[in-house]
Amino acid sequence: MVPPPLATTLIDAAPIDYLIVALYFAVVLGIGVVARRQVSDSVDFFLSGRSLPAWVTGLAFVSANLGAVEIMGMSANGAQFGLPAVHYFWIGAIPAMLFLGVVMMPFYYGSKVRSVPEFMRRRFGTGAHLVNALSFALAQLLIAGVNLYLLGSIVHALLGWPLWVALIVAAVIVLSYITLGGLSAAIYNEVLQFFVIVAALLPLTLLGLHRVGGWNGLQDKITAAANANPGTIAPAADQLNSWPGTALTGFSSDFLSVVGIVFGLGFVLSFGYWTTNFVEVQRAMATDSISSARKTPIIGAFPKILVPFITILPGMIAAVYVTEIADLKAGQSVPGGASGDGVTYNDALIYLMRDLLPNGLLGLAITGLLAAFMAGMAANISAFNTVLSYDLWQQYVVKDRADDYYLKVGRLATVAATVIAIFTATLAANFSNIMNYLQTLFGFFNAPLFATFILGMFWKRMTATAGWVGLSAGTLSAVLVAFLSEDAFGSLSTGLIPVSGQGASFVAAGAAFVVDIVLSVVVSLVTKPKPAEELRGLVYSETAREDLVDPAEAGYPWYRRTMPLAGIALVVVVALNFAF
Amino acid sequence: MASPGRTRTAGLFDIRTIIGGLLGVYGVLLTLMGLFGDAEEEKTGGINANLWAGLVLLVVGVAFVAWARLRPVQVPADAGADDA
Numbered sequence: 001m002v003p004p005p006l007a008t009t010l011i012d013a014a015p016i017d018y019l020i021v022a023l024y025f026a027v028v029l030g031i032g033v034v035a036r037r038q039v040s041d042s043v044d045f046f047l048s049g050r051s052l053p054a055w056v057t058g059l060a061f062v063s064a065n066l067g068a069v070e071i072m073g074m075s076a077n078g079a080q081f082g083l084p085a086v087h088y089f090w091i092g093a094i095p096a097m098l099f100l101g102v103v104m105m106p107f108y109y110g111s112k113v114r115s116v117p118e119f120m121r122r123r124f125g126t127g128a129h130l131v132n133a134l135s136f137a138l139a140q141l142l143i144a145g146v147n148l149y150l151l152g153s154i155v156h157a158l159l160g161w162p163l164w165v166a167l168i169v170a171a172v173i174v175l176s177y178i179t180l181g182g183l184s185a186a187i188y189n190e191v192l193q194f195f196v197i198v199a200a201l202l203p204l205t206l207l208g209l210h211r212v213g214g215w216n217g218l219q220d221k222i223t224a225a226a227n228a229n230p231g232t233i234a235p236a237a238d239q240l241n242s243w244p245g246t247a248l249t250g251f252s253s254d255f256l257s258v259v260g261i262v263f264g265l266g267f268v269l270s271f272g273y274w275t276t277n278f279v280e281v282q283r284a285m286a287t288d289s290i291s292s293a294r295k296t297p298i299i300g301a302f303p304k305i306l307v308p309f310i311t312i313l314p315g316m317i318a319a320v321y322v323t324e325i326a327d328l329k330a331g332q333s334v335p336g337g338a339s340g341d342g343v344t345y346n347d348a349l350i351y352l353m354r355d356l357l358p359n360g361l362l363g364l365a366i367t368g369l370l371a372a373f374m375a376g377m378a379a380n381i382s383a384f385n386t387v388l389s390y391d392l393w394q395q396y397v398v399k400d401r402a403d404d405y406y407l408k409v410g411r412l413a414t415v416a417a418t419v420i421a422i423f424t425a426t427l428a429a430n431f432s433n434i435m436n437y438l439q440t441l442f443g444f445f446n447a448p449l450f451a452t453f454i455l456g457m458f459w460k461r462m463t464a465t466a467g468w469v470g471l472s473a474g475t476l477s478a479v480l481v482a483f484l485s486e487d488a489f490g491s492l493s494t495g496l497i498p499v500s501g502q503g504a505s506f507v508a509a510g511a512a513f514v515v516d517i518v519l520s521v522v523v524s525l526v527t528k529p530k531p532a533e534e535l536r537g538l539v540y541s542e543t544a545r546e547d548l549v550d551p552a553e554a555g556y557p558w559y560r561r562t563m564p565l566a567g568i569a570l571v572v573v574v575a576l577n578f579a580f
Numbered sequence: 581m582a583s584p585g586r587t588r589t590a591g592l593f594d595i596r597t598i599i600g601g602l603l604g605v606y607g608v609l610l611t612l613m614g615l616f617g618d619a620e621e622e623k624t625g626g627i628n629a630n631l632w633a634g635l636v637l638l639v640v641g642v643a644f645v646a647w648a649r650l651r652p653v654q655v656p657a658d659a660g661a662d663d664a
Contacts, residue, residue: 016613020606027602056595188595195599195640199606203633211625358620360613360630364606 011158011354017363024196024367025173028374031192032176032185054292056191058299061097061283062307063190064379066197071311071372072150076345078308078315079325082222082239083580085315086308091266094301094573096274098566101298104275105284107457109293111537113285115383116278117391123456123538124467126395131471133391135445136278137384141417144380145424148174151373152425157350158366167425170370174378175418178385179411186378187286193371194303200361200368201310204349207356208317221320229330239316241580260506268509272446276453279383294562301569305576318348322355377421385413444482447509448474451516459524460532460539466523474516481508596648604641610634 077085113119117136121129148167155166178186212218223236243258274280274297284296318325324334324343334343343351353365389410398405452471456462485504535542614631621627 016609016617020609023602023605027598031598188598191595192599192602195603199603199633199637203629207624207627207629210627356623358613358618358623358630360610360617361633364610364633 011350011362011366012359013159013362013366014359016360017366020360020363021367021370024371027192028173028189028371029176031188032178054287054295054299057187057283057287057292057296059194059303060187060190061280061296061300062303063194063197063375064279064283066194066307066372066375070307071197071201071369072346072349074308074311075315075318075349078312079319079329079348080315080345081234082316082319083241083312084238084243085312086576086580087261087265089304089308090573090576091261092270093274093304094569095266096270097297097301097304098569099271100275100281100284101294101296101301101562102566104453104457105294105297106290107538107540107543108281109285109287109290110543115386115391116276116281117387119538120467121391121395123535124452125464127464127468128452128471129391130396131468132449133387133395137387137392139445140279140380140384140387141420142424144377144384144417144421145427147373147377147380148421149425151370151377154350154369154373158369167422170374170377171418171422174374174381175415178378178382179414186375186382187283189371189378190283190375193368193375196364196371197368198310200365201314203361204353204356204365205310205314205317208314208321208352211356212317212321218317218320222316225320225326225329243577263506263510265506268447268450268513269506271454272448272450272509272513276446276449278387279379282383282386291556291562295565298562298565298569301566301573305569305572314352315345315348318352322348322351324351381414381417381421384417385410388413388417444475444478444508444512447478447512448516451513452520455517455520456539458540460535460541461529462520462524463527463529465527466520469523470516470520473519474512477515478508478512481511594648596644600641600644600646600648602641603637603644607634607636607638607641610637 074085074088077088108116108119111119111122113122117129117133120132148170151170152163152166155161155170156163159166161169209215209218212221219236219240222239226234226236226239280297284293287293287296319329320326325345325348327334328343328345349369353362357365389406393409393413394401394406448471451474452467455470456467482504485508532542537543610630611634614628614634617630619628619630
């Protein structure tokens with residue numbers, strides 16, 4: 001179904017706003033055209049010729065993740081839960097990003113693989129590889145569709161274009177810049193959109209703080225709102241302190257809530273996501289040296305630490321400043337919203353833009369949102385085409401052809417993926433909360449993958465059979481937990497285990513991790529390991545120390561070395577956890 | 581792997597120039613809106629938000645272009661000079 005154009009749009013855009021949006025798209029397409037002149041072989045197209053400096057890939061690393069879920073979802077969480085939402089950043093991202101840079105990146109970069117599934121194949125053979133590559137490709141198509149749908153619905157709400165027009169225009173623009181320039185163009189655009197998003201959200205946050213009377217005024221207003229509606233709004237103390245975050249996890253015990261956040265979100269889910277998600281890792285593999293590859297997630301950690309201040313904070317401001325969101329939080333249902341079916345917390349940021357920004361800055365804010373959703377989709381698609389052409393096509397369908405053949409396959413895969421994404425986007429439109437389900441499902445998938453990876457990297461005895469057995473069993477046990485929980489699978493869940501909300505996906509991920517580790521150890525002890533000489537560069541104990549570090553790095557000043565940077569990021573994030 | 585010959589062209593379109601250029605143009609547009617357009621101060625609470633945001637963007641944009649001009653990407657592969 002195509003919804004009719006809105007008679008009045010949520011936000012009043014003026015010609016100056018359209019000009020600012022149009023300028024951005026002109027530059028984005030321009031980058032694609034210029035990047036194309038430099039693409040000469042498949043390493044260039046897929047990994048940007050391994051020529052980018054660390055600060056560029058570091059920002060792209062954060063930007064690739066700074067999409068719809070991050071901006072709309074986290075401002076929604078801020079409006080609904082308040083400060084506990086910061087756990088998704090300071091617990092659920094930073095430690096894992098540092099671990100990726102310090103420990104895991106040398107293996108990825110040093111083994112010269114082009115994708116994470118390819119690393120899987122070299123370590124465990126084809127069984128684990130095929131499972132991993134297929135599910136990854138499918139996941140990327142589905143997420144690209146969700147990103148595209150969100151993009152289309154925002155265009156629809158902001159500019160009043162019909163949803164189907166918005167979907168096709170957005171798909172065509174994303175497609176042109178990826179096919180034109182490959183990963184280089186995608187990464188350059190991600191860096192560019194990072195600055196546009198900051199330029200859009202920072203004034204919004206500052207103006208919002210100004211209107212509510214600064215941080216103290218915001219605290220007073222949140223306290224007043226909570227006291228006025230004790231039945232529907234969580235107590236102010238829970239909203240203004242990040243720990244123990246019981247509202248977020250749904251656990252009634254403070255202790256279990258902290259354990260759930262630290263182990264479930266902080267360890268299994270986030271390490272699983274950040275260290276094995278190829279969309280992210282691919283950015284680091286595009287750098288010029290092992291030192292830059294390691295620094296990519298670590299440099300990315302610094303802006304990542306600050307992102308909550310321009311996403312969660314505006315959400316909290318919207319909950320007390322924007323009438324519609326305040327009414328929603330007080331338990332009323334409010335008509336309107338971006339979807340037209342009633343206001344949700346997802347609309348917090350859009351309403352705040354409407355109430356605070358003059359034309360001009362408004363255009364910049366619209367550009368920032370459009371850029372973020374497009375970048376999310378582009379990242380999914382560029383990861384998809386790498387895995388499809390090298391991990392599936394070259395490995396299992398047509399082997400031993402010249403490099404430009406696979407390059408052509410990659411370009412065709414990009415076109416096909418974009419067309420498929422338009423369909424998965426219309427699929428996503430049928431589910432009002434598909435984001436929750438997708439996230440839960442990918443949590444299941446990432447947790448066992450991380451268990452298999454970490455065991456395989458540090459235990460040379462682990463066998464190929466253990467690789468695919470552990471992976472499959474881990475995923476199955478997480479799916480089982482979801483069925484037995486109260487709502488992780490919606491109405492399909494049976495409620496035998498009394499966990500719900502985020503708590504349920506923490507428990508499912510934890511189960512997947514433990515089952516995977518235990519089974520992998522048991523199976524490894526009864527099957528035959530790979531010979532040690534095949535494990536060089538893949539397993540920690542079989543790899544020479546000098547293979548893992550960049551010889552040039554010792555000569556760099558401290559602010560360009562991996563370990564001091566990681567140490568600083570760790571100190572900052574610990575301090576922030578104590579402060580809030 | 582990239583051959584040493586090709587890393588030379590990696591800096592052909594320096595990302596810093598592109599960032600600086602776009603932010604700078606946005607800065608000019610917003611500054612003009614702030615000076616001549618409707619500041620809509622009933623929304624912002626008495627602050628000319630376009631003007632201030634425009635000026636900051638202009639400064640950031642110029643800084644990026646200046647960085648790209650003063651420290652161009654080095655040839656060949658040791659891209660240390662522009663490394664953060």
